[in-house]
Amino acid sequence: MRVFRLEALSDNYIFLLHNSQENIAAVVDPAEAEPVFSKLVELNAELVAIFNTHHHHDHVGGNQQLMQRFPTLTVYGGAEDKGRIPGQRVFLQQGDRVSFGDRIAEVIFVPGHTRAHIAYYFPPNTAGEPGELFCGDTLFAGGCGRLFEGTPTQMVSSLEKLRSLPDNTRVWCAHEYTLKNLQFALTVDGENTDLQQRYEEVKTFRTQGKPTVPSLLGVEKHTNPFLRWEQPSLQAAAKSHDAVQTFARIRGMKDRF
Ligand code: ZN
Ligand code: FE
Numbered sequence: 200m201r202v203f204r205l206e207a208l209s210d211n212y213i214f215l216l217h218n219s220q221e222n223i224a225a226v227v228d229p230a231e232a233e234p235v236f237s238k239l240v241e242l243n244a245e246l247v248a249i250f251n252t253h254h255h256h257d258h259v260g261g262n263q264q265l266m267q268r269f270p271t272l273t274v275y276g277g278a279e280d281k282g283r284i285p286g287q288r289v290f291l292q293q294g295d296r297v298s299f300g301d302r303i304a305e306v307i308f309v310p311g312h313t314r315a316h317i318a319y320y321f322p323p324n325t326a327g328e329p330g331e332l333f334c335g336d337t338l339f340a341g342g343c344g345r346l347f348e349g350t351p352t353q354m355v356s357s358l359e360k361l362r363s364l365p366d367n368t369r370v371w372c373a374h375e376y377t378l379k380n381l382q383f384a385l386t387v388d389g390e391n392t393d394l395q396q397r398y399e400e401v402k403t404f405r406t407q408g409k410p411t412v413p414s415l416l417g418v419e420k421h422t423n424p425f426l427r428w429e430q431p432s433l434q435a436a437a438k439s440h441d442a443v444q445t446f447a448r449i450r451g452m453k454d455r456f
Contacts, residue, residue: 200302202331202371204410205234210375211257212412214333218300223247225299227319227333228373229261245269248299251276252335253316254283258373262286279315291317309337309361311354312344320364330368334361339372340414342380343425345454351447355428362426366417377401377411383456384424387436387449394422424449
């Protein structure tokens with residue numbers, strides 16, 4: 200399975216999964232249809248699935264047009280999103296499995312950004328392909344999604360599930376927010392040398408117009424303040440000794456950043 204990163208809207212990424220043996224493709228969170236059509240033409244592949252992580256328009260905006268062109272494709276989304284995702288046919292819950300070509304994704308229920316948000320995790324396989332995590336607006340490179348419909352307690356437990364995946368998991372998040380996220384991260388975890396180094400790398404990347412997605416989960420564990428609620432540095436910045444309260448206060452500071 201190959202993953203292609205397509206740019207959409209102002210800062211969204213659409214991910215196109217391609218299986219070259221069967222000549223099929225799937226897309227994760229098609230914000231718009233046009234970039235997907237172009238890539239499908241280039242690959243000469245048939246679109247068989249849309250994997251939506253949540254109902255926000257910048258993640259489902261292309262569903263309708265893609266379904267018109269490929270009427271037999273299947274639209275997947277979270278069970279709790281029933282009625283909010285155009286064309287949704289499959290209603291997924293924690294632990295469900297969905298297949299694409301020769302890979303099988305595990306569904307992880309990650310409420311917080313929205314109450315219905317799910318992530319898709321393709322574990323590494325014996326052919327040496329790495330684990331792939333499609334986490335929508337839950338975990339970002341250097342950050343996490345805003346809490347629109349969920350509580351800090353829910354978000355911490357959602358992020359905890361993602362944090363437990365292997366370090367070499369590739370993190371495919373839906374927005375290019377990394378530079379701004381790391382600028383904020385330095386205000387709450389400024390002594391973290393891994394973070395300082397990552398910020399410099401990302402700054403160089405963005406100056407050259409290069410994407411910072413995917414990142415690696417191992418890097419997130421060491422540098423993302425929203426996965427580090429038990430670290431003394433973060434707890435000091437939040438003036439708390441409680442994990443959830445630390446997370447909530449850091450999230451609040453980011454909202455005002
Ligand atoms: Zn969203
Ligand atoms: Fe979004």
